[in-house]
Amino acid sequence: MNDAIARLSDLARDDSLTIAVAESLTSGLLASRIGQGEGAAEWFCGALVAYRTEVKVDVLGVPEGTDPCSADCARQLARGVRSLLHADIAVSTTGVGGPDAEDGHPPGTVFVGWADTTGAGAELLQLDGDPDDVLRGTVEHALQRLVRLAEHAR
Numbered sequence: 001m002n003d004a005i006a007r008l009s010d011l012a013r014d015d016s017l018t019i020a021v022a023e024s025l026t027s028g029l030l031a032s033r034i035g036q037g038e039g040a041a042e043w044f045c046g047a048l049v050a051y052r053t054e055v056k057v058d059v060l061g062v063p064e065g066t067d068p069c070s071a072d073c074a075r076q077l078a079r080g081v082r083s084l085l086h087a088d089i090a091v092s093t094t095g096v097g098g099p100d101a102e103d104g105h106p107p108g109t110v111f112v113g114w115a116d117t118t119g120a121g122a123e124l125l126q127l128d129g130d131p132d133d134v135l136r137g138t139v140e141h142a143l144q145r146l147v148r149l150a151e152h153a154r
Contacts, residue, residue: 004143005037011150012043019146020087021047022060022077024068024094025110030139034146045085050077060084069095069105071122074113078122082115089116089149091142097131108134112142116149 012019021030031047034040048059056062056073060080066073077092091114098107108127114120123145127137 009037020085022081074111074122078113078115
């Protein structure tokens with residue numbers, strides 16, 4: 001277990017926080033890592049892999065026609081999963097893993113979204129490397145975002 005998972009576990013347990021994730025780009029990799037956290041059954045509500053546009057729209061409330069590789073999409077994915085799973089904080093991952101560009105977005109263009117009781121936001125990442133590097137970098141960044149959200153929830 002890495003430092004971010006250990007810290008997230010401690011914060012969630014100490015402050016009775018619940019956490020959820022929505023994943024497009026990372027297809028469950030983030031949830032798998034979070035599930036390794038100590039006592040995760042107590043604080044990790046779960047995850048939704050929303051790879052297809054229809055799932056993003058119908059289940060998580062992303063407005064039809066929203067670019068799946070955008071801050072707007074990332075924010076709504078996080079809002080939607082937070083609401084759906086009744087969590088205190090949530091993050092989302094969406095973007096282009098590569099190796100090829102998609103819809104005019106170069107490989108490594110990633111958005112990590114987040115939502116908590118105060119609102120929602122998203123951050124653009126430009127990650128280098130092959131698709132595995134992009135996925136690993138996205139997961140690590142999303143974990144760090146969750147830690148910051150949990151720290152601010154104190």
